[in-house]
Amino acid sequence: MAYSDKVVDHYNNPRNVGSMDKARTDVGTGMVGAPECGDVMKLQIQVNTDTGIIEDAKFKTFGCGSAIASSSLATEWLKGKTVDEALDIKNTDIVNELSLPPVKIHCSVLAEDAIKAAINDYRAKQGAPVAAETVAH
Amino acid sequence: MFSGPPPSDYFAIFGIEKKLALDVEDLQRRFYANSREWHPDRHARAGAAQLAYAEAASAMLNDAWRVLRDPVARAEYVLKGEGFNISEQRGRDVPPELLEEVFDLNMALEEARNGDAAAKAEVAIALAKFERILSEIDSARDGIFVAYDAAPSREALGELRSLLNRRKYLQNLVRDARAALV
Numbered sequence: 600m601a602y603s604d605k606v607v608d609h610y611n612n613p614r615n616v617g618s619m620d621k622a623r624t625d626v627g628t629g630m631v632g633a634p635e636c637g638d639v640m641k642l643q644i645q646v647n648t649d650t651g652i653i654e655d656a657k658f659k660t661f662g663c664g665s666a667i668a669s670s671s672l673a674t675e676w677l678k679g680k681t682v683d684e685a686l687d688i689k690n691t692d693i694v695n696e697l698s699l700p701p702v703k704i705h706c707s708v709l710a711e712d713a714i715k716a717a718i719n720d721y722r723a724k725q726g727a728p729v730a731a732e733t734v735a736h
Numbered sequence: 737m738f739s740g741p742p743p744s745d746y747f748a749i750f751g752i753e754k755k756l757a758l759d760v761e762d763l764q765r766r767f768y769a770n771s772r773e774w775h776p777d778r779h780a781r782a783g784a785a786q787l788a789y790a791e792a793a794s795a796m797l798n799d800a801w802r803v804l805r806d807p808v809a810r811a812e813y814v815l816k817g818e819g820f821n822i823s824e825q826r827g828r829d830v831p832p833e834l835l836e837e838v839f840d841l842n843m844a845l846e847e848a849r850n851g852d853a854a855a856k857a858e859v860a861i862a863l864a865k866f867e868r869i870l871s872e873i874d875s876a877r878d879g880i881f882v883a884y885d886a887a888p889s890r891e892a893l894g895e896l897r898s899l900l901n902r903r904k905y906l907q908n909l910v911r912d913a914r915a916a917l918v
Contacts, residue, residue, distance in 0.1 A: 630835045630836060630839060631835070632835050632838060632905065637905060637908035637909060637912075639835065639838050639839050639842055641839055659839075659843075661839070661842040661846070
């Protein structure tokens with residue numbers, strides 16, 4: 600199976616690799632894993648608590664090229680968005696942008712789950728109610 | 737007796753009831769006995785219908801033996817038969833507290849592959865821990881087997897499904913960790 604040029608680009612030059620201090624109250628951390636392939640993804644956002652805008656995003660993913668590209672792309676999209684806007688990012692957006700084949704769709708799902716988990720973590724730290732759809736995980 | 741196709745159910749081809757907890761030694765005895773009985777060479781001159789049956793039964797028996805002898809493959813087979821789809825689950829069966837450890841092990845693995853000796857020691861410690869968790873999972877699995885056989889329920893199968901997902905995840909990690917320590 601051939602990876603699309605965009606996947607290869609993100610895989611070779613992943614954006615925003617790294618980690619933040621997860622103890623900080625303005626940092627939300629999402630850690631998710633996919634049992635089928637053993638992929639594990641950590642995605643973090645640092646939010647301006649006054650404006651609600653995500654000022655920085657970092658990730659570290661152990662997994663295939665598509666998982667790395669999905670999380671790399673997600674961090675690019677997250678920066679500059681408000682937390683609410685970030686919740687609108689759907690895995691299908693990632694699939695379309697990266698031209699992921701059907702067998703790799705779970706990688707984009709993982710990235711969406713990681714975004715939601717990071718936002719939930721941030722909101723929990725801020726004392727806000729977490730998004731209902733991810734509460735039941 | 738040789739009309740129609742042989743049973744397509746793995747338990748039926750062995751002539752046993754569907755059970756999660758199986759006596760593998762008994763299964764092996766049945767496998768040898770049935771294999772002898774249905775060996776195509778023994779039916780070569782008995783007519784086309786009987787030979788076709790023997791060939792199909794032998795093939796089915798081999799498939800069934802490969803699956804039923806292994807507790808994990810057997811459980812997957814029963815789960816699939818009961819409509820539990822393996823590909824539907826996402827990142828939900830690995831509890832968050834274990835994910836942290838999984839992530840840390842992956843970090844240590846990456847560093848160990850880059851030649852960091854201290855990271856190798858971390859991998860070894862983590863490996864021992866994950867192997868312990870795996871054997872706990874196998875004990876829990878055997879417990880569910882017995883409980884399900886006594887009183888079949890969707891709940892028990894759901895529990896088994898998530899246990900096996902978790903096991904698969906950890907199995908992959910343990911394999912990688914072992915490879916890194918060679």
